[in-house]
Amino acid sequence: MLETATDAVVESFRETKDRRLRQVVESLTRHLHDFVRDIEPTMQEWESAIGFLTAVGHTCDDTRQEFVLLSDVLGVSMLVETLNGSVEGTESTVLGPFHMTESPRRELGDAIDLLGTGRPCVVSGRVSAADGTPLPYTELDVWQCSEDGFYDVQQPDVQPPGNGRGLFHTDGEGRYWFRTVVPSHYPIPTDGPVGRLLDATGRHPYRPAHVHFIANAEHHRPVTTHAFVAGSPYVDSDAVFAVKRGLITDFTESYDARDAERFGVTVPFTHAEFDIVLAPEAETKQ
Incomplete structure (x- = not known):
């Protein structure tokens, strides 16, 4: 069932006209789903993750780019x-x-x-x-x-x-x-x-x-x-x-x-x- 869910999402991008975009979203889907299967987050943990990314976005302004900073510290x-x-x-x-x-x-x-x-x-x-x-x-x-x-x-x-x-x-x-x-x-x-x-x-x-x-x-x-x-x-x-x-x-x-x-x-x-x-x-x- 879990594998079927991944395949269904990947298939949903089949009509993407931009070949590079299709490659990116298909790979992102597969890796992200593998990551979720690996750590098996609770709903509370997943909500915390979404909250963290939301906070990163809210911290960005004209002179500060928190998403760049996050990308930096993760290598x-x-x-x-x-x-x-x-x-x-x-x-x-x-x-x-x-x-x-x-x-x-x-x-x-x-x-x-x-x-x-x-x-x-x-x-x-x-x-x-x-x-x-x-x-x-x-x-x-x-x-x-x-x-x-x-x-x-x-x-x-x-x-x-x-x-x-x-x-x-x-x-x-x-x-x-x-x-x-x-x-x-x-x-x-x-x-x-x-x-x-x-x-x-x-x-x-x-x-x-x-x-x-x-x-x-x-x-x-x-x-x-x-x-x-x-x-x-x-x-x-x-x-x-x-x-x-x-x-x-x-x-x-x-x-x-x-x-x-x-x-x-x-x-x-x-x-x-x-x-x-x-x-x-x-x-x-x-």
Whole structure:
């Protein structure tokens, strides 16, 4: 009888004209039914599950995406990223729940830190194709938390809108640079249903320090990635499973006066080099 119920639901989608949609709903039905048979939930447990998902939806707003957060902590976001990642370019990571506002356009060398309270940090690098050819005028969307571990949307009374964010374009040689502060490790939001899930399962909510990037160049596959701060707490136990060893980046102390003058900062300052490689648009996923 239980197997018959699954077959009946799958059959109900038989007339779906979109072949991909039919594949998705049929597979979802079979896996979801197998999951229910496996755990055999009581009616009270199933109602609690529906209530949890309802609460996740109610927690979403214009600056917070609790469903993305749920996907992140279950490792689904990283699984999707890995399945769609390039075998030639820079490794991809999660988008995260805080890419909810548009980054302000900035010129190369501008500061994305509008608070001016920490030691200056310069992040620079080059964007290139898989064959090493520089990619001039690549669009770079950058965002990060403050040195205290908060994004601008979390502290609207403390941080001005757009703090820690910038939309840049590389120069004619594919290079970029901007001024900021070294971000802190931080907890993902724990005041909602996802936070309660972590608490109930004994998991910590922390992410290691990082800077987000989305690089987008014509005729190349865009990449969403992070530069993780080497030595940051939780770099070995990221709550959203996004750390990849190749993305761990040294943020080093520099006393180079010539570099400081070139970047518009004073010594000592922190410097991180993070290069990005984009795969060709026509690449076939392996």
